[in-house]
Amino acid sequence: MTRLRGLWTAAGAVTLLLLSGCAQAGAGAEAPPSATGSSGVPGDGDTLMLRVAHSGGFVGPDALAGRMPETSVYADGRVIFNGPVPAVYPGPALPNVQVLTISPDALGALIDKAVAAGVEDGADFGHPGVADAPTTEITVWTASGEQKVGAEALNEARADDPELTAAQKQAREKLLAFTEQLNKMTTEPTGGTPQEYRPETLAAIVRPYVEPGDGLPERPQTAEWPGPALPGESLSPTTGLSCVTATGKQADAVLAAAKDANSATPWISGGDAYSVRLRPLLPDETGCADLKAAR
Incomplete structure (x- = not known):
């Protein structure tokens, strides 16, 4: 499994005042049947306890494969989430x-x-x-084991959508309110400052470079790829996407190079140019195989 490097502990304990109406801790959060400490939290800090992610929607195959979950919460208290990104084109090479x-x-x-x-x-x-809206998927570990739900167009659907029953509308309102509270926890933390997440393993979703035809006057400046040789292993024969992972010094080199690149940068490996979407792997992920199931 990947493990967090860097000073994430500096964030400190965040008191979730926005969740003060909840039941007392642990009442509905029985751990999986693994080693468990006296607090009731699994001994393995990389155990996933809660995740909010999106699937589907009108996006390209590389975006599907490289899409980060919105929020992932682990047994050791780490909350890993998507931070804000500038509304510019081309965007950053590395997700925030x-x-x-x-x-x-x-x-x-x-x-x-x-x-x-x-x-x-x-x-x-x-x-x-x-049409073409993503599905919000929420997974949580409870006393009954893993529970998972999916709500289509949770943020996009109208409150008075005629395709929904009164009970479905009420259920969606409750679920949407929860996701909004979770977003507030990460955008307005009350007990510490979020830190940059530095993964032990960095994945790259790769495809042959094609001139974007975006009308920009200058061609993007190329960059030498400092990681494992591209294009790597196939992710999907139908999309032409492939994947490589970098760890250790190679991961550090890719992260450093990404600071001077953007999402449109052509990366040169073995004399060929590639488009690369960088995807930090999370603590419960191990490699490119985790990205093959992206929907």
């Missing part, structure tokens, strides 16, 4: 992934809040009349 740390009590309260919001296998959120 940040991390903060919450206390065991706050973690238990967060799990309780997710359960209260309706994260339970079989929950019905209906099918709104919205």
Whole structure:
């Protein structure tokens, strides 16, 4: 598994005041059947306890494969999430992934809040009349094991969508409120400053470089690829995407080079040019295989 490098502990414990209405910590957050400390939190800090992610939507195959979960919460209290990005083109070469740390009590309260919001296998959120919108998927570990739900167009659908029943509208309102509170926890932290997430393993989704035809007067400046030889292993024969992973000094070199690049930079490896989407791997991910299942 990947493990966080750097000074993420500097974030400190974040008190989730916005979740003060939740039940007491641990009431609905029984750990998986692994080594467990006295606090009820699994001994393996990389155990995933809660995740909010998007699937589908009108995006390209490389964006699907490289899309980061919105928020991932782990048993040791790490909250890893997507930070803000500048609204410019081309965008940064590396996504702005940040991390903060919450206390065991706050973690238990967060799990309780997710359960209260309706994260339970079989929950019905209906099918709104919205095309090409992503599905919000929320996974949480509870006393009953892993629970997962998906709500289509959770942020895009109208509150009065005629395709939804009254019960489905009510369920979606509760789930949306939970995601908004979770977003507030990361955008307005109350107990510490989020830090840059530096992964042990960095993945790169690769495709042959094609001139963008975006009308910009200058061709993007090329950069020498300092990681493993491209294009790497195939992710999907139908899309032509491939993948490589970098660790240790190679990962450090790619991260350093990415600071002087952007999302349109052609990377040169073995004399050929490639477009690369960088994707930091999370603590519960191990390699390119984790990206093959992206939807």
